[in-house]
Amino acid sequence: xxxxxMKFLVVDDFSTMRRIVRNLLKELGFTNVDEAExxxxxxxxxxxxxxxxxxxxxxxxxxxxxxxxxxxRQTPHLRHLPVLMVTAEAKKExxxxxxxxxxxxxxxxxxxxxxxxxxxEKIFEKMGKKATA
Amino acid sequence: MSDFAGMEDLLQDxxxxxxDLLSGVDNKLVDLERSPDxxxxxxxxxxxxxxxxxxxxxxxxxxxxxxxHLTENLFDNLRNGELAVTPEIMDVILAATATVRDMFxxxxxGMQPTAADPDLIARLRQAxxxxxxxxxxxxxxxPAAPAAAASQAAAGRAPDWELLHxxxxxxARVVQPVREAGPVAAVVAAAPTCPPEEVIKAAVGRRxxxxxxxxxxxxxxxxxxxxxxxxxxxxxxxxQVLNLxxxxxxxxxxxxxxxxxxxxxxxxxxxxxxxxxAVSQLDLLVSDxxxxxxxxxxxxxxxxxxxxxxIARDLARSMGKDVxxxxxxxxxxxxxxxxxxxxxxxxxxxxxxVDHGVEDAAGRxxxxxxxxxxxxxxxxxxxxxxxILVADDGRGMNAERLRAKAVEKGLITDxxxxxxxxxxxxxxxxxxxxxMAAQVSxxxxxxxxxxxxxxxxxxxxxxxxxxxxxxxxTTFVISLPLTLAILPVLLxxxxxxxxxVPLSMVREILPIEAKEVQxxxxxxxxxxxxxxxxxxxxxxxxxxxxxxxxYYGVLMQTAEMSFILGIDSFAGREDAVIKSLxxxxxxxVAGVTTLSNGQIVLILDMKELxxxxxxxxxxxxxxxxxxxxxxx
Numbered sequence: 001x002x003x004x005x006m007k008f009l010v011v012d013d014f015s016t017m018r019r020i021v022r023n024l025l026k027e028l029g030f031t032n033v034d035e036a037e038x039x040x041x042x043x044x045x046x047x048x049x050x051x052x053x054x055x056x057x058x059x060x061x062x063x064x065x066x067x068x069x070x071x072x073r074q075t076p077h078l079r080h081l082p083v084l085m086v087t088a089e090a091k092k093e094x095x096x097x098x099x100x101x102x103x104x105x106x107x108x109x110x111x112x113x114x115x116x117x118x119x120x121e122k123i124f125e126k127m128g129k130k131a132t133a
Numbered sequence: 134m135s136d137f138a139g140m141e142d143l144l145q146d147x148x149x150x151x152x153d154l155l156s157g158v159d160n161k162l163v164d165l166e167r168s169p170d171x172x173x174x175x176x177x178x179x180x181x182x183x184x185x186x187x188x189x190x191x192x193x194x195x196x197x198x199x200x201x202h203l204t205e206n207l208f209d210n211l212r213n214g215e216l217a218v219t220p221e222i223m224d225v226i227l228a229a230t231a232t233v234r235d236m237f238x239x240x241x242x243g244m245q246p247t248a249a250d251p252d253l254i255a256r257l258r259q260a261x262x263x264x265x266x267x268x269x270x271x272x273x274x275x276p277a278a279p280a281a282a283a284s285q286a287a288a289g290r291a292p293d294w295e296l297l298h299x300x301x302x303x304x305a306r307v308v309q310p311v312r313e314a315g316p317v318a319a320v321v322a323a324a325p326t327c328p329p330e331e332v333i334k335a336a337v338g339r340r341x342x343x344x345x346x347x348x349x350x351x352x353x354x355x356x357x358x359x360x361x362x363x364x365x366x367x368x369x370x371x372x373q374v375l376n377l378x379x380x381x382x383x384x385x386x387x388x389x390x391x392x393x394x395x396x397x398x399x400x401x402x403x404x405x406x407x408x409x410x411a412v413s414q415l416d417l418l419v420s421d422x423x424x425x426x427x428x429x430x431x432x433x434x435x436x437x438x439x440x441x442x443x444i445a446r447d448l449a450r451s452m453g454k455d456v457x458x459x460x461x462x463x464x465x466x467x468x469x470x471x472x473x474x475x476x477x478x479x480x481x482x483x484x485x486x487v488d489h490g491v492e493d494a495a496g497r498x499x500x501x502x503x504x505x506x507x508x509x510x511x512x513x514x515x516x517x518x519x520x521i522l523v524a525d526d527g528r529g530m531n532a533e534r535l536r537a538k539a540v541e542k543g544l545i546t547d548x549x550x551x552x553x554x555x556x557x558x559x560x561x562x563x564x565x566x567x568x569m570a571a572q573v574s575x576x577x578x579x580x581x582x583x584x585x586x587x588x589x590x591x592x593x594x595x596x597x598x599x600x601x602x603x604x605x606x607t608t609f610v611i612s613l614p615l616t617l618a619i620l621p622v623l624l625x626x627x628x629x630x631x632x633x634v635p636l637s638m639v640r641e642i643l644p645i646e647a648k649e650v651q652x653x654x655x656x657x658x659x660x661x662x663x664x665x666x667x668x669x670x671x672x673x674x675x676x677x678x679x680x681x682x683x684y685y686g687v688l689m690q691t692a693e694m695s696f697i698l699g700i701d702s703f704a705g706r707e708d709a710v711i712k713s714l715x716x717x718x719x720x721x722v723a724g725v726t727t728l729s730n731g732q733i734v735l736i737l738d739m740k741e742l743x744x745x746x747x748x749x750x751x752x753x754x755x756x757x758x759x760x761x762x763x764x765x
Binding site: 013014015016017019020057059060061087088109110 | 180184191
């Protein structure tokens with residue numbers, strides 16, 4: 001199900017981190033990646049061009065990742081977008097908050113390409129099920 | 134050797150970006166001291182540490198992650214209102230920030246940082262738990278503390294908890310202003326105190342291995358060079374470069390087509406007109422491209438300025454003064470290499486202002502000034518120059534005392550002292566060996582004196598001046614060219630051979646009339662507006678045979694002296710693009726440039742030329758010849 005042409009949006013205010021995620025995605029064969037430096041910019045991009053997958057940081061200025069996620073879930077044409085939350089926080093309440101807001105996955109920094117691939121696979125699997133259901 | 138094989142790119146990116154973040158955090162911490170309840174600030178600082186932690190995780194820098202994690206937790210509690218910012222917590226935070234900077238320094242050298250001081254970690258944990266935090270045993274200063282604490286401190290790691298308890302509860306908040314220093318307050322106020330040298334070192338992030346002294350620079354430079362190699366450029370600027378080079382490519386195609394037209398015999402008006410248009414277009418595009426490329430090297434000076442409020446604060450605190458460093462013009466852009474080379478001189482000037490410039494609280498009150506002194510660090514562009522000001526509102530400089538001091542030190546003679554005006558007197562502080570009474574040395578960790586400050590500024594083709602008013606304050610004015618790549622020069626000729634001298638040193642051009650040349654102490658001199666100036670024929674400086682007296686003189690001014698450079702004629706001024714002669718560099722030649730007609734011109738390094746003129750036999754010959762001309 002993982003189509004290498006899938007278009008990813010990587011959202012993080014720390015450009016080094018965006019590069020890390022972009023490189024990991026490249027390792028996994030996904031080269032169609034765009035970046036945004038916070039939730040507000042991400043929403044703009046999501047609204048102006050079609051994306052297939054969002055990988056977002058939690059803690060950002062202007063609009064944080066959780067708000068971005070909530071907004072995506074409330075926007076009819078974005079609602080079905082898979083959103084993978086990336087954060088340095090492994091606290092239980094954060095994970096619960098993300099799950100409640102409708103995150104497709106949650107990944108704690110630092111992580112390797114293997115971890116990321118695993119998370120992505122899981123998300124694709126779920127999506128596939130949904131699609132066939 | 135490196136702990137980061139295969140991750141160098143990532144490491145460099147991280148260091149640059151995280152370094153900026155940390156500088157931002159530093160500044161916000163200074164603001165936080167003033168408004169400890171500002172949620173927005175707390176939030177931003179929290180995010181700073183959080184982001185650094187995230188990046189550090191990918192570099193496997195576990196110690197950095199641990200430290201950032203703890204600091205972040207502390208800020209989490211602070212922003213949630215579970216804890217309030219107290220001076221003690223502030224000190225722990227500042228210590229943590231300094232340690233993060235140290236860790237960056239070891240990362241910069243390709244080494245994993247070692248664990249933070251366990252004492253710091255313990256204090257962080259205490260702070261997070263909301264337990265009382267006070268300076269660690271070692272940091273309780275014996276002289277200021279009451280006898281009980283002093284003996285405890287001496288006894289080792291057993292602080293008098295009861296006393297400390299008294300200090301940090303209730304009392305602490307009341308006595309936070311240093312002035313009210315009772316015996317108890319002294320403990321609080323003095324706890325974070327450490328020598329100013331340490332303060333600066335910690336703040337600038339110099340490595341622990343750096344020792345003060347001249348040999349330091351090599352080690353540090355190497356580390357820095359690694360970092361120098363990358364630069365962050367706004368994508369719009371890069372796009373502009375790309376766009377322009379594309380345009381140039383198109384124009385080149387047009388020219389190639391025109392060339393084949395002309396070669397095949399078409400030289401009608403229309404073709405020539407197109408050629409004219411294409412060439413002027415290329416002209417425009419190339420100069421635009423040069424500008425655009427230069428702009429990619431330009432960085433806002435704010436990136437440098439950011440470091441200083443924290444340094445100034447720590448310094449002032451360690452000296453028991455209340456100083457606010459006010460920044461202005463941070464958006465002013467300046468060549469990246471210059472930013473790096475300015476870091477040390479500006480630190481020195483700021484230290485100078487905090488240390489010698491501003492009075493202590495008592496002195497300020499006595500002279501009717503507000504207790505808090507303001508030191509202004511300002512940058513702005515003036516024409517094709519960047520001007521940087523370091524201004525204090527302190528006691529000002531006393532020209533008379535400066536002169537007396539210089540005479541006492543044997544740097545100038547009595548007569549010289551008597552003939553000096555105010556400006557010249559101020560400039561005495563730039564003489565090597567001149568130091569004000571209290572100034573022991575070495576604050577920036579490498580023995581930089583004011584003379585080194587000036588030398589460094591001059592290396593950048595800039596100059597530094599002092600304006601001062603007794604009782605009102607002192608301002609150091611640094612003026613720098615926009616870029617080092619292009620040097621405005623004056624083209625002079627010796628016979629047919631052109632040479633270029635830096636225009637920044639040229640004051641005026643005058644004809645040398647034989648009858649005005651006088652011999653003073655075996656030297657040819659000329660009186661210009663009452664000032665006796667030596668004439669140095671360029672031929673003599675270059676070691677060429679001196680065949681006739683020069684026709685023209687260029688009045689040149691260097692830091693040390695003014696003199697008249699004797700030459701044959703002029704070819705005008707030009708903006709030279711300097712090509713350095715890396716391996717083959719004759720003495721006195723700074724580089725070469727190419728003129729519009731394709732001729733290659735040597736750019737002279739006047740300072741070196743003057744220095745090499747040890748053999749000055751030509752001086753007397755020059756005089757002799759001048760006399761001959763006069764009698765002829």
